[in-house]
Amino acid sequence: MKLSVTRVAENRQKVIDAASRLFRKSGFDRVSVADLMRDAGLTHGGFYNHFDSKTALEAEVCRRAFAHSVAGLDGMNRASERPDREAGLRGYVAHYLSRKRRDADGAPCPMVAFAGDVARAPEAMVAGAYAEGVRAYIAALSATVDGDDATARERAICTASTLIGALTLARSLRAGDAALSDEILEAVRKNLRANLPDGTSSPV
Amino acid sequence: MKLSVTRVAENRQKVIDAASRLFRKSGFDRVSVADLMRDAGLTHGGFYNHFDSKTALEAEVCRRAFAHSVAGLDGMNRASERPDREAGLRGYVAHYLSRKRRDADGAPCPMVAFAGDVARAPEAMVAGAYAEGVRAYIAALSATVDGDDATARERAICTASTLIGALTLARSLRAGDAALSDEILEAVRKNLRANLPDGTSSPV
DNA sequence: TGTACATCAGTGAACGCGCGTTCACTGATGTAC
DNA sequence: TGTACATCAGTGAACGCGCGTTCACTGATGTAC
Numbered sequence: 491m492k493l494s495v496t497r498v499a500e501n502r503q504k505v506i507d508a509a510s511r512l513f514r515k516s517g518f519d520r521v522s523v524a525d526l527m528r529d530a531g532l533t534h535g536g537f538y539n540h541f542d543s544k545t546a547l548e549a550e551v552c553r554r555a556f557a558h559s560v561a562g563l564d565g566m567n568r569a570s571e572r573p574d575r576e577a578g579l580r581g582y583v584a585h586y587l588s589r590k591r592r593d594a595d596g597a598p599c600p601m602v603a604f605a606g607d608v609a610r611a612p613e614a615m616v617a618g619a620y621a622e623g624v625r626a627y628i629a630a631l632s633a634t635v636d637g638d639d640a641t642a643r644e645r646a647i648c649t650a651s652t653l654i655g656a657l658t659l660a661r662s663l664r665a666g667d668a669a670l671s672d673e674i675l676e677a678v679r680k681n682l683r684a685n686l687p688d689g690t691s692s693p694v
Numbered sequence: 695m696k697l698s699v700t701r702v703a704e705n706r707q708k709v710i711d712a713a714s715r716l717f718r719k720s721g722f723d724r725v726s727v728a729d730l731m732r733d734a735g736l737t738h739g740g741f742y743n744h745f746d747s748k749t750a751l752e753a754e755v756c757r758r759a760f761a762h763s764v765a766g767l768d769g770m771n772r773a774s775e776r777p778d779r780e781a782g783l784r785g786y787v788a789h790y791l792s793r794k795r796r797d798a799d800g801a802p803c804p805m806v807a808f809a810g811d812v813a814r815a816p817e818a819m820v821a822g823a824y825a826e827g828v829r830a831y832i833a834a835l836s837a838t839v840d841g842d843d844a845t846a847r848e849r850a851i852c853t854a855s856t857l858i859g860a861l862t863l864a865r866s867l868r869a870g871d872a873a874l875s876d877e878i879l880e881a882v883r884k885n886l887r888a889n890l891p892d893g894t895s896s897p898v
Numbered sequence: 899t900g901t902a903c904a905t906c907a908g909t910g911a912a913c914g915c916g917c918g919t920t921c922a923c924t925g926a927t928g929t930a931c
Numbered sequence: 932t933g934t935a936c937a938t939c940a941g942t943g944a945a946c947g948c949g950c951g952t953t954c955a956c957t958g959a960t961g962t963a964c
């Protein structure tokens with residue numbers, strides 16, 4: 491049965507939403523096309539009316555995930571004004587490493603969610619969409635950091651690495667050692683706060 | 695045909711070695727029992743003479759991988775003496791984030807290799823072996839860091855997070871943006887070096 | 899020391915199952931007249 | 932405005948394939964005598 495164009499667009503979006511949720515939670519390989527179509531309220535056969543392949547959807551999910559993260563960073567950056575431009579960054583660190591975020595069903599950060607799959611999978615399409623996303627993310631994070639362009643970018647890269655490593659570790663330890671997982675979140679939050687000019691202790 | 699006990703032990707080791715290589719490279723799910731038995735020079739049917747299940751081998755590979763990493767850290771720690779105990783740590787950072795290491799076929803660090811799989815898979819056996827390994831790794835890294843126990847442990851956790859995040863990112867970008875991958879490695883190496891007392895610039 | 903035999907790791911066919919993808923079919927939609 | 936018809940997203944059975952695991956069988960080993 492032919493559907494109206496708005497209905498078709500809605501269904502496509504439902505599939506992408508379901509895939510975003512499931513891929514973040516279980517990775518690309520452990521989610522089948524049938525799983526995600528069922529989650530979207532459809533049957534598996536129709537999948538190929540919307541996407542060329544499962545790989546194409548993986549790339550699309552990557553793009554959307556990074557777009558969402560970058561939009562959040564941009565909004566934060568617009569909200570915080572000089573002279574305390576890094577207030578936004580301090581809030582971001584606390585938010586990024588919150589227990590609530592670690593305990594979310596799927597990894598909330600596209601790099602934490604997909605880095606492992608992307609490093610190992612041979613699909614150029616996904617690797618390309620992912621790399622494009624990381625580039626945009628680092629550019630957006632650099633804009634929240636003080637200093638000349640090169641310094642800000644370097645600091646952004648280091649902060650991102652620390653955040654991603656800490657969340658990756660904390661999530662991987664949820665099942666096996668919850669106390670250590672908490673300890674990692676807290677230690678890194680504390681350390682990053684200490685190394686960020688915090689407004690209250692900055693020279694007047 | 696029955697085999698001598700030494701031959702059986704050799705074969706078991708061959709299977710574990712093959713699995714270590716292949717799991718690090720492609721993750722647990724993308725390596726089949728038949729793949730790894732072939733790589734070990736055997737046929738797939740014999741697998742269950744050595745292991746209860748594929749999951750049991752995954753846990754065993756985790757244990758071996760962490761044991762190897764921790765042994766390296768311990769050796770380094772024994773080699774470097776006060777008053778420059780952190781010389782070992784500086785070398786470790788340079789080594790951990792070297793291009794050669796990033797370009798190795800499989801992830802050389804068990805946390806970079808397995809964190810994603812462990813976070814998502816439901817197998818308690820693997821999660822347990824992994825958590826045990828991370829505990830030992832952080833304890834060993836803490837021993838290379840100056841300061842009282844609590845401070846050293848906190849710094850070890852932060853350094854580990856940064857290293858793991860940077861290597862994870864760099865490996866995930868190899869295919870999609872090699873220049874950015876290099877940039878991340880260099881920025882984090884530089885930043886970590888600057889934040890580690892480096893012996894030459896320490897107060898006399 | 900020599901012989902008969904139970905043991906058990908290795909082999910490869912076979913098991914049921916779930917995967918990504920294809921396909922003939924359906925029927926509401928949107929267009930042509 | 933009303934009618935006939937081409938379109939095409941959704942359905943669910945079916946495709947070939949690879950997976951983890953099982954199993955009957957083989958035959959060198961190590962033991963009992």
